[in-house]
Amino acid sequence: MVIAGEASGDLLAAELVQALRREYAEAKAQPTADLQPLTAGLEPRFFGAGGPRMAAAGVDLAFDMTAHSVIGLSEAVKHYLTFRRLFYKLFRLALERQPDAIICVDFSGFNRRFAHAIKQHVRARRGWFHDWNPRLIQYVSPQVWASREGRAYQLERDCDLLLSIFPFEKDWYAKRVPRLRVEFVGHPMVDRHGAGRGTRGQGQGPGAMPMVLLLPGSRPGELRRHLPVLAEAAKLIAARREVVFRMVLPHESLLQSVRAFEQVIPRLELQVGRLDEALQAAAVALTKSGTITLECAYFGVPAVVFYKTSTLTYVVGKQLVKVKYLAMPNLLADEAVYPEFVQGAATAENLAAATLALLEDPARYAQIKARLAAIVAALGEPGASRRAAKAIVRRLHEASGA
Numbered sequence: 001m002v003i004a005g006e007a008s009g010d011l012l013a014a015e016l017v018q019a020l021r022r023e024y025a026e027a028k029a030q031p032t033a034d035l036q037p038l039t040a041g042l043e044p045r046f047f048g049a050g051g052p053r054m055a056a057a058g059v060d061l062a063f064d065m066t067a068h069s070v071i072g073l074s075e076a077v078k079h080y081l082t083f084r085r086l087f088y089k090l091f092r093l094a095l096e097r098q099p100d101a102i103i104c105v106d107f108s109g110f111n112r113r114f115a116h117a118i119k120q121h122v123r124a125r126r127g128w129f130h131d132w133n134p135r136l137i138q139y140v141s142p143q144v145w146a147s148r149e150g151r152a153y154q155l156e157r158d159c160d161l162l163l164s165i166f167p168f169e170k171d172w173y174a175k176r177v178p179r180l181r182v183e184f185v186g187h188p189m190v191d192r193h194g195a196g197r198g199t200r201g202q203g204q205g206p207g208a209m210p211m212v213l214l215l216p217g218s219r220p221g222e223l224r225r226h227l228p229v230l231a232e233a234a235k236l237i238a239a240r241r242e243v244v245f246r247m248v249l250p251h252e253s254l255l256q257s258v259r260a261f262e263q264v265i266p267r268l269e270l271q272v273g274r275l276d277e278a279l280q281a282a283a284v285a286l287t288k289s290g291t292i293t294l295e296c297a298y299f300g301v302p303a304v305v306f307y308k309t310s311t312l313t314y315v316v317g318k319q320l321v322k323v324k325y326l327a328m329p330n331l332l333a334d335e336a337v338y339p340e341f342v343q344g345a346a347t348a349e350n351l352a353a354a355t356l357a358l359l360e361d362p363a364r365y366a367q368i369k370a371r372l373a374a375i376v377a378a379l380g381e382p383g384a385s386r387r388a389a390k391a392i393v394r395r396l397h398e399a400s401g402a
Contacts, residue, residue: 001099001134002048003090003114005065005107007218007250008291009140010051012385013105015188016139017046017057019389027393047097049090050105062093065107083110091117094134101135101396108142112154119158135160135399137392141169141182146331147322149176156180161395163388166332167378181395185387186380193276193298210283210359212237213301214247214265217288223257225308226288232348233286234265237355246271248278284358286351289326293338297329298376302368304354305330305338306346332375337368 004013024044046059051066068082087110094102102118104111115136122133138159144151145168155162156177164170164184173182214234216226234245246269249255255272262268271278275292279285279299287296289307296303305327325331327338339354341347358365 001094001097001102002046002050002054002059002105003065003102003107003111004050004054004105005068005110007051007066009106010053010066012139012188013050013059013103014053014057015191015385016103016105016388017054017059019385020044020392022386023389023393047093047099049086062089087114090114094118095121098132099134101137101392103137103139103392106140111138112142112151115158116154135395137161137163137395139163139388140165145169145172152177152180160399161391163391165384167380168332183391184380185391186384187294188384189295189298190379191382191384193295209242209244211281212243212245212355213278213282213285213287214245215285215287215292216247218250218254220254220257222288223254226306227258227261229306229308229346229348229351230286231261231264233351233355234268236348236352238266240356241359243267243359244269246278246282248273248275284355286355289340291328293327293329297372300369300372302358302365303338304341304351304358306341306351308343308346329372329375332378333371337371337375
């Protein structure tokens with residue numbers, strides 16, 4: 001069973017499913033003492049909830065979980081009844097089909113509760129006629145090192161294996177919850193964009209106007225808060241420098257939200273998907289915080305990071321978050337490689353000034369690109385999805401005594 005709730009998790013899960021299929025297809029049959037041994041295919045079956053990429057990878061989806069993706073406390077509260085219904089639908093499905101493994105891909109709020117509910121059910125029904133005990137695997141560590149550290153102890157109780165994509169996480173967990181099995185598998189992004197390594201951050205060529213990439217987010221709520229600020233920042237930048245703007249959206253469904261700003265932002269190109277192509281051509285990115293900042297780093301693109309959320313989410317988050325930075329490249333480097341502007345500081349004036357500072361200071365620009373190369377080198381070698389699949393297979397074999 002595989003559960004992913006966001007577009008990024010849907011892609012991670014699809015890559016993992018394909019890697020697990022390859023792993024089992026290449027597995028060798030184990031000889032037995034049977035006089036007439038039977039042979040059977042080792043093709044695993046996958047079901048659960050996710051998005052279109054998981055469906056394309058052959059996962060039997062109960063529903064599209066990514067269609068319900070939200071961010072922030074206030075949005076989660078508004079959609080509480082929807083998530084409660086989906087939760088119990090998946091819970092009943094797990095009890096009916098009794099999978100050997102339940103793989104929770106990112107989506108920590110939902111998946112953490114789901115893993116706990118399954119483990120509670122199993123522990124309460126141990127006995128001769130209740131032998132179902134699935135392995136619970138969390139793929140991508142929740143950011144417990146950033147806030148609510150105590151949740152690491154729940155992971156230790158409920159998870160049989162945690163697959164980490166960042167190098168510092170394994171040591172972090174080892175110091176706090178040593179009984180939790182954690183394996184660093186590397187970042188799948190290294191495989192995903194491997195073909196673009198030789199052309200990262202080259203820009204549009206000599207004489208061309210620099211391209212400023214606008215990355216407002218993937219959720220309607222993010223676009224609603226971010227687009228007005230980005231439009232004003234773009235106008236301020238264009239008043240000082242001749243640049244072209246390109247806005248990349250992950251889904252066609254989001255285009256309508258942008259149409260009102262198409263005439264406001266000068267020299268704007270709209271693009272759906274193919275983020276890697278845009279990053280190869282970009283001089284600077286104006287991006288919301290999140291996984292996308294690491295993709296900017298991978299392609300060597302200096303960026304200005306921003307984020308705006310509801311007042312409730314911001315006030316609660318400010319009390320809980322313990323790390324100095326939001327952008328993952330900054331966390332990995334332990335310094336503000338990318339300038340960050342959050343909530344009230346995420347103004348058009350601040351974003352424009354920071355972007356122009358990058359475009360107008362070649363020495364600083366080169367220094368940032370060199371720092372990004374070192375950050376990316378720490379993400380591991382290619383083959384993250386395959387290493388994750390091997391770790392899962394090992395854990396299942398250990399559990400079955402094979």
